[in-house]
Amino acid sequence: MFTKILDDTLVKNLVADAVTAPSMHNAQPWRFRYARHSRTFTLSTDPDRAIPQADPTTRGMHLGCGAALLNLRVAAAHAGHRTWTALLPDPHTPALLATVRLDDPHGHTDEALPDLHQAIRERHTSRFPFTERQIPDTVRTALTEAAAREGAQLSFLTDSHRETVLDLIKHAEGYNRMDDARDAEQRGWTRDTGTGPSADDGIPAYAFGPRKRAGSTPVRDFAGRHTVPDRDYADFEKNPQLASLSTAGDEPADWLRAGQALERVLLVATSEGVSASFATQPVEWPDLRWILRDPVSGSGYVHMLLRLGYGPRGPRTPRRPVDEVLTITA
Structure with a gap:
């Protein structure tokens, strides 16, 4: 039984958090689809955003999409939803990377994820000098x-x-x-x-x-x-x-x-x-x-x-509008 409201606005907010993830050359090689009836996200690659010279195997593309997947899980947990994640659910569809079902009876609760939510919008890659201070x-x-x-x-x-x-x-x-x-x-x-x-x-x-x-x-x-x-x-x-x-x-x-x-x-x-x-x-x-x-x-x-x-976190880099990377279906 679903206990949390999940309207389209919240769905878009979850994806907006997901796409703050880093990706190779900031290509943002992901596509999301959300099915209302099953409360399930699917994450796929966007082949138009491949980087064939530096990433011929698409390993880097998968890393970026995996980072976005983690952000989606963090955002969902922060909103009070349990998640059930399956990697590569269809071997006949290689572009389909993962499904994330919300509030599934078998859903997993990771108690540490909600506390990471604030860091999603604060994290930025820094190509600036750091101090010599050692990390404890x-x-x-x-x-x-x-x-x-x-x-x-x-x-x-x-x-x-x-x-x-x-x-x-x-x-x-x-x-x-x-x-x-x-x-x-x-x-x-x-x-x-x-x-x-x-x-x-x-x-x-x-x-x-x-x-x-x-x-x-x-x-x-x-x-x-x-x-x-x-x-x-x-x-x-x-x-x-x-x-x-x-x-x-x-x-x-x-x-x-x-x-x-x-x-x-x-x-x-x-x-x-x-x-x-x-x-x-x-x-x-x-x-x-x-x-x-x-x-x-x-x-x-x-x-x-x-x-x-320890040093500057670096400036915010641009992100594609959510409407360009998310499709919501009945």
């Missing part, structure tokens, strides 16, 4: 546990492994700059906010952050080969705090779990006052991605490298 062990533990609750592993890199990973990031950045197709693809998802109408997707120039003058911090420069007028320079961290996010498997369901784990980590980090950005460059090259595996455990497939620390 208690916070690191909370972030690690957040990933584990979604079936993933978050590992803070040791000094020796971090140096190896930093070298891999530099190699990947070089690969990207030499690859004309990838450079053009990235350029297609950047937005010059100083000219023309504002866009509702992609990375706006104001979110690029400053150019790195000093420091070993890996921050993706979305300007690529191009120059942004009047862009500042800044000194970044000498000893960046990096963590890898991995799963035991490397199939589409694992990618979705990793996306949910990623967003849960980011929301907990935001709640703890920790800012974050991504270093995806080596993950996008199969030969480099394999070397990212932890040298001690030697297990798991790395899906994301996170830079974490």
Whole structure:
């Protein structure tokens, strides 16, 4: 028996929270459908928003959609609804990633999710310098546990492994700059906010952050080969705090779990006052991605490298209107 009112306004609000999730190049590759009669959301990929050069397997697309799925679960829990989530419910429809049924008799109640709701709108990727302040062990533990609750592993890199990973990031950045197709693809998802109408997707120039003058911090420069007028320079961290996010498997369901784990980590980090950005460059090259595996455990497939620390949260980036990504049916 349904005990919570769920009108179309609330449905739209839930999706509005869901789509604040991060996605590769802010492509926002998701589509939602809500069926009133069954109180069920379906989440699918939007093939028009694929990034074939940097993400030929669509793993990155699945990560972004998984992050949006976690936000939907958080928003629903905050509104008082239990959820029953099924990943990849139809093997004959690969674009269909998940279903989320609200108030199902078998629905799951995750007591920690409602407390993360406020962080949904506060979380922003930061490509700005962080301080050298170390993240306390208690916070690191909370972030690690957040990933584990979604079936993933978050590992803070040791000094020796971090140096190896930093070298891999530099190699990947070089690969990207030499690859004309990838450079053009990235350029297609950047937005010059100083000219023309504002866009509702992609990375706006104001979110690029400053150019790195000093420091070993890996921050993706979305300007690529191009120059942004009047862009500042800044000194970044000498000893960046990096963590890898991995799963035991490397199939589409694992990618979705990793996306949910990623967003849960980011929301907990935001709640703890920790800012974050991504270093995806080596993950996008199969030969480099394999070397990212932890040298001690030697297990798991790395899906994301996170830079974490204390500093600006970064500016809000644009989002597509809910009506463009949501369909409501009887």
